[in-house]
Structures are given as C-alpha cells and as structure tokens.
Amino acid sequence: MKTIYLVSSLFLLLFSFTLKAELWTVEKRVNPKYPLKAIKSNIEGCVKLQFFINSDGIPQYIEPIKSSAGIFEAPAVKALSNWRYKPTESNDNKLPQRQTVVLSFSMSPDVDFNNTCDAQMTVESNDIDLFKQHRLSMPIDATSFLSLQKSIAKIITVLSDDELPHFMQSYSALLSKQSSLNKEDNGALLNAINGLDYFQFIALANVEHVANNALPNSGNENESNDPIANAEQFPLIDIEEFIHTWEISDLPISMDSELYDEISYRLLDVELLINEDGTAKLLDTCRAVSKEIKNALEESIAEWKITKKVTSTNTVRFIFSVPAPREDGAYVDCDADWRY
Known part of the structure; x- marks a missing residue:
C-alpha cells in the first residue's frame, strides 16, 4: 500500500535534454506510464533515448541508448513517440534534427540519478534520410x-x-x-x-511483398472482394501499434442513455476494421448485444475520420473498448471464444 501511495502522490517524471532544441521546441509532452512491475518492486530509474524530429515535428527513429533498467525502455519509447515539437523562429524550413532526451522514473521528489543514464548518441549521420x-x-x-x-x-x-x-x-x-x-x-x-x-x-x-491493402488471391473467382467479408486477411494490431499510427483522442460513441446502462457494468469490446484512409467499420462485438446497441455502434463508428500520424498506413483490425459511464466493479465481459 505504501508504494502505491507514493506513486499516486509523489510520482515525478523528470526530463532533461542533452542537446538544446535549437531548431525545435516541445509543444506536447506525454508522460510515460510507470510499469506496474517496477512499482511493486520499488524500482526507480531512467532511460536515455536518441531520435530524430522530422519535418512535421514528430519524433522518429526512437531508440534507447542507455537505461538503468530494461523495464523502463518500452514505456519511454512509447511516451516519446507521442511528443510533438514546433519549429523555432530560426527553423523556418522545418529542418529535421537529431536529439537525445533522458526520461526519469521516480517515486520520490528528491531522487538524483546523476550520470546513471549518461551516454553519447551513436556515431551516425545527423541527416534523417542518410541515417x-x-x-x-x-x-x-x-x-x-x-x-x-x-x-x-x-x-x-x-x-x-x-x-x-x-x-x-x-x-x-x-x-x-x-x-x-x-x-x-x-x-x-x-x-x-x-x-x-x-x-x-x-x-x-524470398517472401513476396504484398502491396498496401491487397488481399491474397485464393484462386476462387467467386470469392467476395468486400473487405468486411475478408476481414481475417488483415492483421489484428495491438494498442501500442494503433496509437503509433493513428490519433485516437476523439473516437466518440453516441447512443441513448438507456443503451449505455447495458454496457456500464458489463463493459464491451468490439472488433473494428480501420481502413488506410482513416475510416472505420464495426466487424464484431465480443458478446451478443441488442440490435439497438449494434446499430448505435455502427452509426457512430461510420462517422469517424481518424487522423493518421504516419505517411503511409495499412488496413488493419483493432480491438476497441467502447467508452461508457462505468459503474463500481465494472468489468469487461466477453464470450470465451472471443478474439483473445
């Protein structure tokens, strides 16, 4: 109990830059998630990452170059991938820049990691394309x-x-x-x-490269070309990959309040088809739901236009937890033979 209290009340994330951002300044900063295993083991530490800021102000080619504990590397990379930068007055051309940053994980305000994560960038090109x-x-x-x-x-x-x-x-x-x-x-x-x-x-x-959004041809001329009918052909991605590819801050679901009552205690997961243009369709629900709920989900999801974070995207499947007011003790209730 004491450890959890420290995390909730004293948790600090300390950020220090080894390179000043002459060309870019931080516009949006996202704190990394403190790993539960590290909390339970009372582990503190830091990660130093190297990365490029591309011409859109998005961190790219993110790599840990030194960490005090490997458990912090994945959440550090994930957090930094969601940072956003804006060009300084001297960077009118929005030139990419290579930088480093140290993300520190601490459960108390006075922890000093000193040079624990001190490291130099790898000796490679500072030009993003040449890199x-x-x-x-x-x-x-x-x-x-x-x-x-x-x-x-x-x-x-x-x-x-x-x-x-x-x-x-x-x-x-x-x-x-x-x-x-x-x-x-x-x-x-x-x-x-x-x-x-x-x-x-x-x-x-010698693995053939299938182009974006192309469906494997089974040789059956009568096979449906409908993406919904062939949804299993598309990869099912996890939340980390989805967040890396798409901006998901606003994926609203609109339905009558009495319908929300049906999923406020027994929470609902659904399978979506995310098209490369950012449109989405409902494929399946993790358990049987009323026709009214399914229609409300389909209508809401059909109106989404998800903004992509990367230049090119593929059509994928994704498991989405339907947002709803949660009652005390709420849990995700899915059929045993659901996607998991």
Missing part, C-alpha cells in the same frame, strides 16, 4: 542469435509502416528455416545471414 540509408546498408551481425536480434532491432527502428510487415515476414520465414534444420546444422542460417545488409536479407528470405 536510414546507412542503417539499411549496414552489415548484419549474425555471429549469434543475440547479435542477430540486436541488428534486427536497429533495422526495425528506421522502417516505414509499409516496410515493417514485409521485413518481419521475411525474418519469420528465415527463423522457420532455422527451426527445421538438423541440430548439427543449427549455425548454417546464421552463417548465411552474417554480413548481409537489409536488402540482401529480404532477398534471401
């Missing part, structure tokens, strides 16, 4: 699976939303090959990958 080019042309270190994973993480940092799924499919395909090898040959794939760059890695995997 990506250099990353994708770097030789992959596959002398071990650990070094391979580190190389993969560096590549993933700079991939676009269109490039990432294809790369991960390629990576999965190569890992599947590895798992099918005999024990005595378990280093064969690593040897084949070691020293390749991103493009050579993709070619080795």
